[in-house]
Structures are given as structure tokens and as C-alpha cells.
């Protein structure tokens with residue numbers, strides 16, 4: 495993989511409109527919906543029944559087999575349903591619905607975990623229910639578990655938050671600096687890392703100032719300040735820009751002595767260790783030109799989007815598109831009943847004009863997609879490969895142009911004057927390659 499260091503040709507408008515908005519804690523919604531697949535890996539398994547009374551922080555679903563994560567009640571109230579719910583991305587998952595009693599009573603059994611070895615630490619991280627809160631949703635314990643088999647020299651705390659609009663990590667650093675630092679200390683100790691580096695873009699000056707002060711006495715910790723350029727926070731890009739290392743296809747970063755943890759995940763892990771309260775709420779940025787009062791909200795996980803937007807003053811106009819996540823990588827949702835999930839860092843309500851989807855036209859071979867790909871791929875050639883009707887040729891071409899190296903950042907789609915959905919095409923290309931390989935490994939169909 496060949497990286498371009500801090501490419502600066504891609505002009506993404508940062509639109510960090512809510513960077514100065516301290517999160518407002520919302521009153522409990524009438525009900526929350528908690529899908530069992532809010533993390534990557536196997537779904538959690540409910541341990542409550544309809545009619546049960548639950549309190550905030552109570553375990554309501556245990557982790558499934560393998561890589562998985564527990565789910566906790568995010569409001570106090572009554573379990574009213576446990577049934578499949580089809581989410582915006584088309585996946586269906588068993589979902590626990592809790593009707594709130596409005597009291598937000600904390601589970602009286604919660605207490606900070608006690609441990610004195612790595613097993614105990616990792617078990618506590620698992621119990622916390624924390625996942626990659628930057629959008630990846632990979633169970634945090636699963637990532638940290640890599641320390642059992644690898645010598646971790648460097649922990650990179652990803653505080654880049656390079657997606658436009660989103661400021662939830664920024665506010666976590668500004669308003670909960672102590673928690674971030676406690677999390678950093680835990681990572682340093684239990685990963686036995688030589689150094690912990692908080693990687694932050696230079697458009698977050700308030701957070702930089704606070705973290706600089708808080709880390710002053712820790713010679714093993716540093717702030718690495720990066721230019722605010724999309725996709726600075728993509729893990730492969732971050733690794734290269736901070737350490738100069740390049741991860742090869744199929745290689746795990748831990749085998750290179752590095753792990754990358756999102757900054758809000760770091761702080762939420764610390765919160766659990768300090769208070770015993772697992773992951774039940776998070777900061778969500780509500781923005782977009784269709785919203786009356788863009789702001790950051792601290793909301794229970796599972797809160798319906800309709801309720802979140804009400805807390806931001808409601809809508810100015812009918813949105814043209816509602817996105818969970820940012821404008822580059824976010825997923826469009828069709829229903830305002832959709833709940834926020836563990837990895838929901840933002841909900842954007844875009845106007846018709848902002849959301850306009852242009853019909854793709856023929857490639858004019860301008861080369862912009864090539865010039866702006868941070869990993870030096872040729873997206874135009876990959877798109878042409880996907881159009882090839884002969885499956886064998888398509889497979890060979892996709893391999894030749896290294897579709898597997900695409901980090902799905904959408905820079906190519908963003909700059910293409912022909913409005914070609916290049917990143918989507920690459921996603922399909924990866925799925926095609928995987929299927930083709932599986933079929934040919936099975937005895938050559």
C-alpha cells in the first residue's frame with residue numbers, strides 16, 4: 495500500500511458548527527430500542543423478559559459467542575418487547591424495547607470493577623459494553639485482547655474526528671479531559687505500551703490546550719497534531735501519518751506493535767472503571783441545514799431519531815436526507831423511529847439541496863479520483879473493472895488494481911465531476927472478489 499502523506503488537494507468543508515456546543519443531557523425519551531447487534535461480531539443474547547422492570551446500567555443482554563459485547567438498559571422502566579427489528583441498513587436484529595418510567599434510576603448493584611491483572615482488566619472492559627465509538631463499533635475488549643499475543647509498543651488514541659460536522663469526540667476531550675487522561679493511563683499500564691499518542695487535528699485548539707496541560711507530567715504520552723484533512727482519522731492513514739508504518743493487506747496492526755483506539759471509547763472505558771456505569775449514553779452531534787438548533791446532545795443509547803431532533807429545536811423543513819454518521823461515510827435512514835446506537839456519533843438532517851443525488855455520467859478521465867486517493871489507487875480503473883461482464887476478467891482486473899486496499903474513505907466519489915459512485919463500486923468489488931475466491935476454493939465452479 496502506497497500512502498500519500500497529508501494530501502491536501504481534497505477540500506472538504508469541515509462544517510464543525512457545533513464544536514463550541516457543550517453537550518446537553520436530554521430528558522429520558524418515552525422508550526428506547528436496543529438492537530442486539532450494535533457492535534461487530536456475534537449479537538448479544540437477551541437475559542430479560544417482557545414485563546421485567548430494569549434500571550439504568552443493568553445488564554439486559556449477555557455477550558454472544560466469540561467477539562461480542564453485552565448490552566445494558568439505558569433508561570429505567572419496563573421491557574415491553576423483545577422482537578426482531580429491521581434497521582436502516584436492512585439488517586434485522588433481535589431488539590429490546592424499554593418503556594421509560596422517566597426516573598432514570600440507576601441499578602443499585604453497579605460498582606467500579608476490581609482487578610489486579612490483565613485478565614481482570616480485559617474482563618472489566620468487556621463488562622463495560624464499550625465499542626469503537628468513532629463508528630467502527632468493534633468491541634473494545636476484542637481490540638485490547640491483542641496484547642496477549644503481541645508486544646504493543648504504541649497506542650494511538652484516534653482523536654482526529656475528520657468527518658465533516660461531527661464534534662462528539664471534540665466535546666468529549668474538552669468537557670471530559672480527566673476521563674480521557676484516565677483512559678490513556680489505563681491503556682498505557684495494561685497494554686504495557688512504551689508510549690500513548692493522542693492523534694488530533696489542528697482544528698481542535700481548545701481540546702489541544704486542555705490535553706497538553708493534562709498530559710504535561712507524563713513523559714510516555716504525547717499529542718500528535720495533524721493537519722485537518724479528510725480522511726486523517728482512517729486508521730491506515732493515521733498509522734502512516736503518525737508512525738510512518740504501512741499496514742499490508744491482511745496484516746493486523748497489533749502484529750506491528752500498534753493499536754488504535756477511539757478517544758471517546760478511551761474515556762467511556764475510564765468512566766466504567768471509575769463509576770461502574772457501563773456504556774448507556776453518548777454524545778451525539780445533531781446538525782445539518784434542516785435542523786433549527788444544531789447542537790450536541792448527551793442521550794441514552796437507543797433514543798429514536800425523532801426525539802433527538804426535537805431536542806435540537808425540531809426541523810426547519812422536510813429533510814432531503816437523514817444520515818447516521820457524517821456526509822462522507824454516513825448511512826441514510828428512511829424512518830425517524832430508527833434508534834441511535836452505540837456507534838452513532840452524529841445524525842445529520844440535510845435539506846433537499848444538500849442531499850441532491852446527481853445522475854452519474856461518463857468518465858471524462860480527469861484523474862481527480864486518482865489524485866485524491868490517499869492510498870494511491872486508481873478508482874476509475876477499478877470502476878471500469880467492475881463493469882466488465884466476464885467474471886474471470888473482472889476478478890483479475892480488480893486484483894490487478896488492488897481493490898482490497900481500498901479503505902472506503904469516499905474521497906474519490908466526493909471529487910468525481912461525473913458523480914460516479916466510486917467507493918460504492920469498490921465495496922461491491924471487494925464483495926465480488928471474496929465470493930469469487932470462495933467459489934473457486936470450493937472446487938472450481
Ligand code: SF4
Nearest residue numbers: 867900901903904906
Ligand atoms: S474510497 Fe476511493 S479514494 Fe478512498 S481508498 Fe478507496 S479508491 Fe481510494
Ligand code: SF4
Nearest residue numbers: 857858860861863910
Ligand atoms: S474523477 Fe470521475 S471523471 Fe475523473 S477520472 Fe475519476 S472516475 Fe473519471
